[in-house]
Amino acid sequence: MFEIKPILSALLRHKSSSLLMILQIAITFAVVVNSTSIIKQRIEMMERKTGMVDEYLLTFNTTAFGENHDQESDVRADLELLRSLPGVVDVAPMNQIPMSGSGDSNGVAGSQEAFDNREVIGVGMYHGDSRAVHTLGVELVEGRFFTEEEVVYTSQRPDIKSIIVTQSLADKIFPNGDALGKKLYFGGGIQIPIVGIVKQMSGSWVGDSIFNDNVITPFVGLQNFQRYLIRAESEQAVTRLLGEVEALLIKRNRERVVTGIRSMNELITRAYSGDAAMLKILWIVIALLVLITALGIVGIVSFNVNQRIKQIGTRRALGATKADILRYFVTENLLITSFGLLVGVLMTLGFNMFLAEKFAMPAFNWGLIPIGGILMFVVGIVAVWLPALRASKISPAIATQSV
Amino acid sequence: MFSYYLKLSWLSIKRTPMLTALMIVAIGLGIGVSMTVLTVNYMMDKDPIPSKSHQLFHVQLYTYGEGHRNNRMEDEFPYQLTYQDAMNIHRSEVPLRKTRSLSTGFSVIPEAADMPPFLKSARAIDHEFFSMFKVPFLFGGTWDAEVDQSPREVVIISKELNDQLFKGEDSVGRSINLATIEYTIVGVIDSWQPAPKFYDLNNGSFNDAESIFVPFSLLPIHEIPSWGNNNGWRSEKINTYQDKLASETMWNQYWVELPNEETKANYQQWLEGYIDEQQKIGRFQNKKAAASLKNVVQWMKVNQVVPSDNSILVWLSFMFLAVCMINTIGLLLAKFLKRAPEVGVRRALGASRSEIFIQHLVDVSLIGLLGGLVGLLLGQLGLMGVKHLYSSYSQLVHMDLTLILIAIGITLGSSVLAGLYPAWLICRTNPSVYLKIQ
Numbered sequence: 001m002f003e004i005k006p007i008l009s010a011l012l013r014h015k016s017s018s019l020l021m022i023l024q025i026a027i028t029f030a031v032v033v034n035s036t037s038i039i040k041q042r043i044e045m046m047e048r049k050t051g052m053v054d055e056y057l058l059t060f061n062t063t064a065f066g067e068n069h070d071q072e073s074d075v076r077a078d079l080e081l082l083r084s085l086p087g088v089v090d091v092a093p094m095n096q097i098p099m100s101g102s103g104d105s106n107g108v109a110g111s112q113e114a115f116d117n118r119e120v121i122g123v124g125m126y127h128g129d130s131r132a133v134h135t136l137g138v139e140l141v142e143g144r145f146f147t148e149e150e151v152v153y154t155s156q157r158p159d160i161k162s163i164i165v166t167q168s169l170a171d172k173i174f175p176n177g178d179a180l181g182k183k184l185y186f187g188g189g190i191q192i193p194i195v196g197i198v199k200q201m202s203g204s205w206v207g208d209s210i211f212n213d214n215v216i217t218p219f220v221g222l223q224n225f226q227r228y229l230i231r232a233e234s235e236q237a238v239t240r241l242l243g244e245v246e247a248l249l250i251k252r253n254r255e256r257v258v259t260g261i262r263s264m265n266e267l268i269t270r271a272y273s274g275d276a277a278m279l280k281i282l283w284i285v286i287a288l289l290v291l292i293t294a295l296g297i298v299g300i301v302s303f304n305v306n307q308r309i310k311q312i313g314t315r316r317a318l319g320a321t322k323a324d325i326l327r328y329f330v331t332e333n334l335l336i337t338s339f340g341l342l343v344g345v346l347m348t349l350g351f352n353m354f355l356a357e358k359f360a361m362p363a364f365n366w367g368l369i370p371i372g373g374i375l376m377f378v379v380g381i382v383a384v385w386l387p388a389l390r391a392s393k394i395s396p397a398i399a400t401q402s403v
Numbered sequence: 404m405f406s407y408y409l410k411l412s413w414l415s416i417k418r419t420p421m422l423t424a425l426m427i428v429a430i431g432l433g434i435g436v437s438m439t440v441l442t443v444n445y446m447m448d449k450d451p452i453p454s455k456s457h458q459l460f461h462v463q464l465y466t467y468g469e470g471h472r473n474n475r476m477e478d479e480f481p482y483q484l485t486y487q488d489a490m491n492i493h494r495s496e497v498p499l500r501k502t503r504s505l506s507t508g509f510s511v512i513p514e515a516a517d518m519p520p521f522l523k524s525a526r527a528i529d530h531e532f533f534s535m536f537k538v539p540f541l542f543g544g545t546w547d548a549e550v551d552q553s554p555r556e557v558v559i560i561s562k563e564l565n566d567q568l569f570k571g572e573d574s575v576g577r578s579i580n581l582a583t584i585e586y587t588i589v590g591v592i593d594s595w596q597p598a599p600k601f602y603d604l605n606n607g608s609f610n611d612a613e614s615i616f617v618p619f620s621l622l623p624i625h626e627i628p629s630w631g632n633n634n635g636w637r638s639e640k641i642n643t644y645q646d647k648l649a650s651e652t653m654w655n656q657y658w659v660e661l662p663n664e665e666t667k668a669n670y671q672q673w674l675e676g677y678i679d680e681q682q683k684i685g686r687f688q689n690k691k692a693a694a695s696l697k698n699v700v701q702w703m704k705v706n707q708v709v710p711s712d713n714s715i716l717v718w719l720s721f722m723f724l725a726v727c728m729i730n731t732i733g734l735l736l737a738k739f740l741k742r743a744p745e746v747g748v749r750r751a752l753g754a755s756r757s758e759i760f761i762q763h764l765v766d767v768s769l770i771g772l773l774g775g776l777v778g779l780l781l782g783q784l785g786l787m788g789v790k791h792l793y794s795s796y797s798q799l800v801h802m803d804l805t806l807i808l809i810a811i812g813i814t815l816g817s818s819v820l821a822g823l824y825p826a827w828l829i830c831r832t833n834p835s836v837y838l839k840i841q
Contacts, residue, residue, distance in 0.1 A: 016736060016824070016828075017733055017736050017737070020729050020730075020732055020733040020736070021733060023729050024726055024729045024730055024733070027722055027725055027726045027729070028726055030722070031719055031722050031723065031726070034719075035719065038715070063510055063522055065510040065512065065520070065582040065583050066582075066583045118470040118471075155642075156642040157640055157641065157642055186638070187637070187638030188638025188639075188640075189638075190638070224628070225628070250519070256510070256520075257510045257519075257520050257521060257522045259522050273793075274710070274712065274793070276792075277789075277792035277793055278712050278716075280792060281716060281789075281792070282719075284788075285436065285716075285719055285720070285723060288432055288436060288723070289723055289726060291432075292428075292429055292432055292433075292726060292727055292730055293726065293730070295425055295428065295429070295730075296425070296429065296730035296733060296734065298425075299421070299422055299425045299730075299733070299734050299737065300733050300734070300737060302421070303422070303734075303737035303738075303740075303741065304737075306741075307740075307741075351718075351722075354718075355715060355718075358714075359711040359714065359715055360711075361715075
């Protein structure tokens with residue numbers, strides 16, 4: 001009923017042009033599926049939750065010059081000023097800001113022995129005052145917040161007595177789920193008891209393997225350089241504060257420069273800007289490639305129709321209906337697409353293995369193969385439709401002309 | 404003869420406008436996409452200092468304790484040096500030129516009361532930095548060699564900062580207030596922006612060059628802060644700047660100029676001697692302690708200046724080009740076969756197979772050239788898009804003459820390649836078949 005045999009023999013008569021179409025469909029499929037796989041994985045990465053109240057946060061730095069100022073009272077005066085501003089929910093001095101692309105990291109272990117054996121796990125080291133956890137807006141699932149008495153203000157190496165960790169880190173070091181109350185071991189014999197666990201908090205480097213493994217300590221380092229994090233009550237307040245803070249802070253103390261005034265949403269956008277750009281480029285590549293392949297099919301099928309005008313007319317004269325002719329070309333295209341996909345699946349896997357080995361791309365998503373296949377069939381049918389329709393309108397009278 | 408071929412080709416293009424247009428679009432898109440991707444890659448990977456890239460070496464010392472390593476580098480060497488090592492190896496007289504280097508920054512406090520203080524990135528270096536890296540001077544020059552031994556508050560500023568503070572006048576001899584300390588300007592450099600910023604790949608490979616250059620010898624005096632990476636592996640009590648100078652924290656960089664293989668071998672030997680000496684006094688207890696010299700090209704490679712995303716895109720764009728070319732072969736086959744009767748007549752009238760073959764290759768080349776032109780235009784469009792997507796690459800993103808020639812080469816090469824099979828097929832046309840049915 002689908003006349004597969006005559007179609008096949010017709011295809012075999014045009015071996016090279018059929019092979020070319022098969023190859024073209026195969027490569028297109030391999031590129032489309034692998035690009036989609038990259039797109040999918042990037043989107044999943046970009047959609048990760050930070051665990052913070054992103055849309056209400058903003059940050060800035062101050063760099064003081066001159067040596068005639070007491071850094072501790074400076075920080076306290078800044079905090080007092082910022083907390084008194086309308087729209088501010090909370091403020092904390094911090095050594096680094098999640099998603100910012102810069103900060104401190106360290107290696108920790110669950111016991112001195114593990115530490116000495118260098119079985120250490122990388123962590124992002126966040127320091128702040130007692131308001132830091134609340135300002136970040138991260139959710140405390142176990143234990144407690146820091147108290148103001150615990151916070152160490154010093155320009156020296158601090159003596160820290162308590163630490164809050166992320167759930168991800170707690171699970172890595174203490175897989176039995178009993179991290180609270182246990183100690184984290186750092187270098188130099190330093191050991192700090194875990195007093196709280198937060199559900200989720202992003203690190204500073206989005207591409208890093210330690211992205212979700214972070215600790216917060218009650219420590220404010222007194223230096224000429226200070227970072228602050230502000231939690232505002234609304235997005236409008238964030239926008240207003242972004243414009244206001246510099247002038248207000250300089251007004252309080254002129255011997256400094258305020259820089260890096262950014263909202264958390266801006267930090268997040270910047271952190272993923274490379275990935276966002278890659279996504280757009282890949283979408284464009286896919287769209288153009290599918291377009292080229294479709295145009296190619298239109299071109300070849302139109303040519304075939306022109307070549308076979310007489311034969312088509314003869315078939316019509318011998319009783320084939322318009323639908324029969326239409327079906328002939330569509331079936332021919334379905335066959336070619338099927339062969340193309342067979343080769344294409346192999347190419348896709350080969351290309352994926354190559355990418356995985358050379359660029360450490362993550363595992364391949366098999367679910368994309370049927371989706372890609374359906375796409376190629378749809379593109380094929382859409383492309384073949386116009387020339388096939390034109391073929392079906394060839395008059396049977398052609399058969400009787402000339403020859 | 405050639406112009407006759409061209410004329411025939413032009414006629415044939417006019418006769419099959421639809422197929423020809425499809426081919427031009429296919430080649431154009433293929434070239435446009437692959438040239439966009441190649442341009443970005445080529446510009447990132449480009450040798451930033453071709454005349455000296457094989458004479459300038461970044462010095463790395465494996466000073467980690469047992470069990471520590473740099474996981475981000477294949478040979479596990481640390482990126483940077485400790486202050487002590489930077490100071491110690493600076494004693495060597497083997498290199499032709501040498502410089503210690505630290506990424507830093509200052510609050511610039513303008514004299515004019517109405518101009519608020521602002522932050523600028525800076526670099527603490529030795530006086531040979533400028534001749535090593537071929538930094539052009541607009542006014543003045545580098546400081547005296549003795550400043551590197553007995554420090555003085557001298558500074559070299561960028562053209563941009565000079566324009567901002569001194570309205571572009573020759574400011575040599577004037578002073579500038581950096582974080583409340585007065586520095587005397589000895590030089591103003593002209594616009595200088597190596598891309599990639601090969602002399603410091605730790606802090607953003609395509610970041611802007613610094614605006615302020617001060618003597619490295621001032622570090623202990625003014626406690627110049629590090630704006631770059633500080634990598635510590637050992638737990639040490641670092642309470643003061645002096646503690647940091649004496650620590651095993653790695654935060655300084657070191658570059659040498661070694662003009663030939665012999666000097667390089669001598670210097671490598673000198674560094675090994677230094678390592679032995681340090682091992683004797685109890686530092687460098689790791690068995691892996693060694694020195695590594697990497698030239699600019701090697702340093703860019705181990706630092707993966709070209710992000711893997713770009714390399715993936717290069718492979719994708721080549722596959723894209725392949726699809727466009729296969730597409731073109733298919734369309735050419737159709738176009739040529741359509742002309743088979745005409746070829747039959749020409750053959751019967753005495754045209755040789757090679758003439759028919761060449762005629763068709765000229766056809767293809769003409770289509771290829773038109774496609775290439777479309778491709779170059781699309782490539783410019785693509786680069787504008789890239790500029791929009793990656794703001795930090797804006798200085799990278801332009802096609803130079805080499806790239807345009809490469810584009811034309813790829814177009815002609817691939818279209819002739821695409822045309823070979825169809826042209827071969829058509830030149831084997833048997834004239835009698837077509838003569839009969841005509």
